[in-house]
Amino acid sequence: MKATFPHLLHLDIALGVLYPNLGVEIIIPPPITQKTIEIGVELAPQNACFPLKVTLANFVEGIELGADTIFMAGGVGPCRFGYYGPIQKIILEDLGYDVNFVLLDHPRYGVRPFIKALQTMAGGRVLSSRVIKVASLAWKVLRLSEDLERERRALRAQVKDPQKLDEIIEGALERLRTVDNEKTFQSIKEETMKGLENLERKETEDLIKVGIVGEIYIAQETKVNFNVEKTLGDLGAYVHNSVSTVEYVLHTLPFTRSREKLEAWKLAKPYLKRFVGGEGIDTVGSAIRYAQEGFDGVVHLYPFTCMPEVVAKSILTSVSKDYDLPILHLAIDEHSGEAGLVTRVEAFVDVLERRKKLKKRKLEVS
Amino acid sequence: MKVGIPRGLLFYRFYALWKTFLEELGAEVVVSPPTNKVIIQQGLTYAVEEICFPAKVFLGHVLYLKDRVDLLFIPRLVSFHKREYNCPKILSLPDLVRNLFGVEEERIIGDEINMREEGIRGWRRGFLNIGKHFTTKESKIMKALEQAEKAHRDYQNNLKKGMLPENLIDHKAPLLPREKKIVLLGHTYLLSDSYINMNITKKVNDLNYSVITPDMVEETKKRYYLSTISKPSFWTISNEIIGTALYYLKEKKPEVRGFIHLVSFECGPDSLVGELIERLLKREERSLPYLRLEIDEHTGEAGLITRLEAFVDMMEWRYSHLESHVSSSTSS
Numbered sequence: 001m002k003a004t005f006p007h008l009l010h011l012d013i014a015l016g017v018l019y020p021n022l023g024v025e026i027i028i029p030p031p032i033t034q035k036t037i038e039i040g041v042e043l044a045p046q047n048a049c050f051p052l053k054v055t056l057a058n059f060v061e062g063i064e065l066g067a068d069t070i071f072m073a074g075g076v077g078p079c080r081f082g083y084y085g086p087i088q089k090i091i092l093e094d095l096g097y098d099v100n101f102v103l104l105d106h107p108r109y110g111v112r113p114f115i116k117a118l119q120t121m122a123g124g125r126v127l128s129s130r131v132i133k134v135a136s137l138a139w140k141v142l143r144l145s146e147d148l149e150r151e152r153r154a155l156r157a158q159v160k161d162p163q164k165l166d167e168i169i170e171g172a173l174e175r176l177r178t179v180d181n182e183k184t185f186q187s188i189k190e191e192t193m194k195g196l197e198n199l200e201r202k203e204t205e206d207l208i209k210v211g212i213v214g215e216i217y218i219a220q221e222t223k224v225n226f227n228v229e230k231t232l233g234d235l236g237a238y239v240h241n242s243v244s245t246v247e248y249v250l251h252t253l254p255f256t257r258s259r260e261k262l263e264a265w266k267l268a269k270p271y272l273k274r275f276v277g278g279e280g281i282d283t284v285g286s287a288i289r290y291a292q293e294g295f296d297g298v299v300h301l302y303p304f305t306c307m308p309e310v311v312a313k314s315i316l317t318s319v320s321k322d323y324d325l326p327i328l329h330l331a332i333d334e335h336s337g338e339a340g341l342v343t344r345v346e347a348f349v350d351v352l353e354r355r356k357k358l359k360k361r362k363l364e365v366s
Numbered sequence: 367m368k369v370g371i372p373r374g375l376l377f378y379r380f381y382a383l384w385k386t387f388l389e390e391l392g393a394e395v396v397v398s399p400p401t402n403k404v405i406i407q408q409g410l411t412y413a414v415e416e417i418c419f420p421a422k423v424f425l426g427h428v429l430y431l432k433d434r435v436d437l438l439f440i441p442r443l444v445s446f447h448k449r450e451y452n453c454p455k456i457l458s459l460p461d462l463v464r465n466l467f468g469v470e471e472e473r474i475i476g477d478e479i480n481m482r483e484e485g486i487r488g489w490r491r492g493f494l495n496i497g498k499h500f501t502t503k504e505s506k507i508m509k510a511l512e513q514a515e516k517a518h519r520d521y522q523n524n525l526k527k528g529m530l531p532e533n534l535i536d537h538k539a540p541l542l543p544r545e546k547k548i549v550l551l552g553h554t555y556l557l558s559d560s561y562i563n564m565n566i567t568k569k570v571n572d573l574n575y576s577v578i579t580p581d582m583v584e585e586t587k588k589r590y591y592l593s594t595i596s597k598p599s600f601w602t603i604s605n606e607i608i609g610t611a612l613y614y615l616k617e618k619k620p621e622v623r624g625f626i627h628l629v630s631f632e633c634g635p636d637s638l639v640g641e642l643i644e645r646l647l648k649r650e651e652r653s654l655p656y657l658r659l660e661i662d663e664h665t666g667e668a669g670l671i672t673r674l675e676a677f678v679d680m681m682e683w684r685y686s687h688l689e690s691h692v693s694s695s696t697s698s
Contacts (some may be wrong), residue, residue: 027630045640076449080635085597086595091641105597109597189439274444307453317414
């Protein structure tokens with residue numbers, strides 16, 4: 001068995017730590033490029049949401065490198081993500097690919113298929129001490145990869161040499177790929193954090209703060225969202241992203257909950273009373289949290305026609321009014337162009353800066 | 367008390383149920399008029415651009431009613447089938463109306479009806495909560511629900527017999543019966559709103575075909591054929607559409623000549639389910655022709671007619687071709 005799986009930011013690093021240690025051979029799909037996107041657009045239904053297209057292309061590129069098995073997560077709705085698996089499976093079959101499509105679905109679609117899928121994905125065993133040890137290391141790697149990105153977003157506008165910042169983080173991510181024990185992991189972590197601390201800072205006064213909200217794939221995957229967070233940082237903004245795979249996993253596992261998410265859901269309640277699939281309610285709640293924390297603006301990133309996010313977008317219009325919070329909505333799909341996107345982000349940052357100055361002047365007068 | 371029901375989305379499915387229930391509780395029910403240009407314009411003005419066309423139309427109906435009634439009836443229909451959902455937009459309708467139009471919460475009957483976990487208990491609790499807007503007497507509410515469910519069954523039975531919602535709601539004359547049939551797949555709110563679907567049922571009828579819609583097929587049959595695929599979807603209406611398509615695909619009734627699938631451009635479930643159905647049809651030997659028609663605010667009537675006519679021509683040619691092929695092979 002040679003298994004492949006979809007990309008989601010640095011998920012491949014964590015799974016690259018997990019699987020070889022479980023004795024499962026994996027093929028990491030090639031990094032997402034324009035070619036990947038073209039493959040996805042050609043094969044997937046025209047009006048499907050963008051992540052379905054890109055992840056389908058990941059599978060195809062993985063198969064072309066020799067994969068014969070696909071690992072994919074399922075879902076129970078109401079967002080389309082939960083139905084990606086069956087659609088991608090039938091498309092691959094019709095293309096003539098002879099692959100084993102392993103769909104890890106919610107146990108509510110049958111406990112036995114769930115355990116069987118889990119067993120296949122864990123290389124035969126489900127709960128041995130070795131599996132638990134390896135899984136916990138992979139989990140730490142995933143968390144650290146997210147922490148590093150958080151640092152990168154926060155620091156880009158503050159350091160003198162952003163290129164150096166990128167080098168440190170890219171270097172650390174590369175080293176994480178080959179981690180196989182706790183000790184190496186800790187030393188990478190400590191060295192990287194020290195490296196970041198020692199980066200020379202600019203004398204910055206009062207950076208504008210921008211929060212990112214939106215759908216889990218598009219808001220995180222910098223390879224398809226034109227790295228909006230980097231553009232924001234280069235324009236001098238402190239950036240924070242509320243979307244996180246770690247929090248998603250915590251909230252999906254049967255015995256854990258994400259405190260971040262619960263908090264966001266509570267904040268969203270006056271506007272959106274219930275979960276509507278995907279990250280719809282998180283988007284609303286996180287935008288409110290950014291407003292309360294004094295952020296200057298919010299960027300909303302989502303796949304074009306994404307149902308939960310279209311609901312969130314409708315509702316954010318009144319959040320924006322009530323909290324006097326500027327929100328830039330960016331719907332991403334294969335037709336999005338980098339130039340247009342950058343222009344919109346630049347204009348948005350301009351507005352935020354002007355608002356900030358104006359507010360300051362008002363304070364000084366009074 | 368005047369209670370307004372917007373004529374859109376699940377209205378076409380639950381018209382008899384809702385109207386009877388509210389009237390039994392003493393409400394004066396006002397239904398917005400059939401969709402027209404003004405209603406659509408209103409919806410388009412206020413809705414976000416990317417929401418699906420039927421949701422925009424629904425919002426237009428809400429705007430029509432907003433200042434004409436005391437209460438707006440927009441229950442939150444999370445699920446009307448165990449383990450299944452409606453789409454995110456339907457799940458959030460009361461919130462959309464509050465946030466987009468600034469309608470106060472007290473003016474919306476937006477109680478949740480949710481059969482996903484609890485089945486019939488979730489259904490009853492939903493209606494009990496709705497009833498409490500009118501009376502504190504639980505027995506009165508349950509009696510009203512009983513009456514409403516009876517009206518709902520009659521309504522559904524009439525649909526099974528081949529009536530369309532417009533025949534029952536607006537007493538429009540039924541279409542002429544035809545020998546040949548086309549299965550018209552799609553959400554009831556697309557198939558039943560003749561303004562937004564450009565009167566497709568009538569157009570198909572004029573081309574000498576009767577239509578069969580998912581509402582006309584027995585629930586048990588739809589569910590049986592649905593269960594033959596490895597993972598059904600989690601959207602109830604989509605599942606009914608898949609079940610209907612598979613039923614006519616597998617049973618191979620001679621009078622059924624093809625499928626027309628009406629979808630709205632921004633509809634999430636349609637974008638995946640349409641693909642699934644098309645691929646399942648292609649896999650079948652001696653399959654039936656399939657046409658997908660996308661509807662949104664930019665759809666032109668002329669283009670729709672052209673595609674429809676071309677499809678029917680192709681279907682007839684294909685049928686006569688197959689027929690002669692079959693008869694020549696049996697005679698030899």
